[in-house]
Amino acid sequence: MNPSASRTPPLPPHPAPATVGMSLDEVDTPALLLDLDAFERNLARLPASLRGVSVRVRPHAKSHKCPDIALRQIEHGAIGVCCQKVSEAEAMVRGGVKDVLVSNQVVGATKIARLAALAKEAKMGVCVDDLGNIADLSQAAQRAGAKLDVYVEVNVGANRCGADPGAPVVALARAIATGPGLTFAGLHAYHGAAQHKRTPAERKQGIDDAVAKVKQTLALLEQAGLPARIVTGAGTGTYPLEASSNVYHEIQPGSYIFMDADYGRNLGADGQPVHEFEHSLFLLATVMSHTNPQRAAVDVGLKAHSVDSGLPLVHGLPGVTYVRAADEHGVLALTAPATVTLGQKIRLIPGHCDPTVNLYDWMVCYRGHHVEALWPITGRGRFY
Ligand SMILES: Cc1ncc(COP(=O)(O)O)c(C=O)c1O
Numbered sequence: 001m002n003p004s005a006s007r008t009p010p011l012p013p014h015p016a017p018a019t020v021g022m023s024l025d026e027v028d029t030p031a032l033l034l035d036l037d038a039f040e041r042n043l044a045r046l047p048a049s050l051r052g053v054s055v056r057v058r059p060h061a062k063s064h065k066c067p068d069i070a071l072r073q074i075e076h077g078a079i080g081v082c083c084q085k086v087s088e089a090e091a092m093v094r095g096g097v098k099d100v101l102v103s104n105q106v107v108g109a110t111k112i113a114r115l116a117a118l119a120k121e122a123k124m125g126v127c128v129d130d131l132g133n134i135a136d137l138s139q140a141a142q143r144a145g146a147k148l149d150v151y152v153e154v155n156v157g158a159n160r161c162g163a164d165p166g167a168p169v170v171a172l173a174r175a176i177a178t179g180p181g182l183t184f185a186g187l188h189a190y191h192g193a194a195q196h197k198r199t200p201a202e203r204k205q206g207i208d209d210a211v212a213k214v215k216q217t218l219a220l221l222e223q224a225g226l227p228a229r230i231v232t233g234a235g236t237g238t239y240p241l242e243a244s245s246n247v248y249h250e251i252q253p254g255s256y257i258f259m260d261a262d263y264g265r266n267l268g269a270d271g272q273p274v275h276e277f278e279h280s281l282f283l284l285a286t287v288m289s290h291t292n293p294q295r296a297a298v299d300v301g302l303k304a305h306s307v308d309s310g311l312p313l314v315h316g317l318p319g320v321t322y323v324r325a326a327d328e329h330g331v332l333a334l335t336a337p338a339t340v341t342l343g344q345k346i347r348l349i350p351g352h353c354d355p356t357v358n359l360y361d362w363m364v365c366y367r368g369h370h371v372e373a374l375w376p377i378t379g380r381g382r383f384y
Helices: 036-049 067-075 086-094 109-118 131-144 167-177 200-223 239-243 353-357
Strands: 031-035 081-083 099-105 123-128 148-153 182-188 230-233 281-292 295-298 320-325 330-334 345-349 362-367 370-376
Touching: 031 036, 036 362, 067 081, 067 086, 067 370, 081 086, 086 099, 086 109, 099 148, 109 123, 109 131, 123 131, 131 148, 131 167, 131 182, 148 167, 167 182, 167 200, 182 200, 200 230, 200 239, 281 353
Parallel strands: 031 362, 081 099, 099 123, 123 148, 148 182, 182 230
Antiparallel strands: 031 281, 281 295, 281 345, 295 330, 320 330, 362 370
């Protein structure tokens, strides 16, 4: 026997924490819950909010990683989805999605070969900001006998990836247009830093700046004989601005279907928290210890949710606050007269939906008080 070979016997697939028809009180915890009534209203509100505006919707699947949700978004008019990783895109294509934009750079021979192979099964797009990467994509597309739509990512203010607006973008577009196996599809201009600016004025300023950078770049591309067919970008925080800009052709909101606690802190034009979309995603937790009238502990800790955008909110229990997260515990502060009981199931609104969803294998979908469906989160853990 190879002394370094694994000796761990394979485990059966991870069981779902619920079965269809069960009451919510019977669901094992921690569990990721989806309130189907609120989710369906969010699904319908996005296209309704765009009535009269000519823009394509390509929601970001990094929020849900769940083909069952992607297919419902497509039923509501989306042309396909965005993914952030090739393996996430593989999960979407296996799940039946036919049009995917990897709104990210794909670097490295293994990933590029998988992207090119996927382009034989579905319409695939990808973003670039580097000449060498364009050459690698072209070689892989030719080898696979595939076509890739390639977008130049423009840094419109997020200062993450992307070429500077203007001349650097033209050089990249030219290389794509002359690269066998590649089609120059347009510009990826997502302003991530503007999404969670709290006031509408700050968000508008961010997108006005982005639009100016895109316009300047589009003019240079026209002069060079390299017109951009599509400008794509935007998230839940700003999409109405890009959609009505007359510059963006496609928007990419992701979180709108769930509305996490952090997005709930954005303010609308009336100075109140935004209310276009509802919280539909919850964590179900069990009170596992209650030894002091002012304190209790639940079984949703750091390994069961992401706290990068703040702690979760306790849903529907005034006077109960989630105040601290340890690896496997969440500490609740109780302000009299609020009480909880040992074994009580409580719902939490996660601080940040995307990395929280990524921790779960199953979306436990409920209506009223009963489980109606279990959707596998097949893109979960697929960040390579
Ligand atoms: C490239 C890109 N597009 C769209 C989104 C969707 O944003 P949101 O979930 O805020 O709607 C993201 C989120 O980070 C993103 O990185």
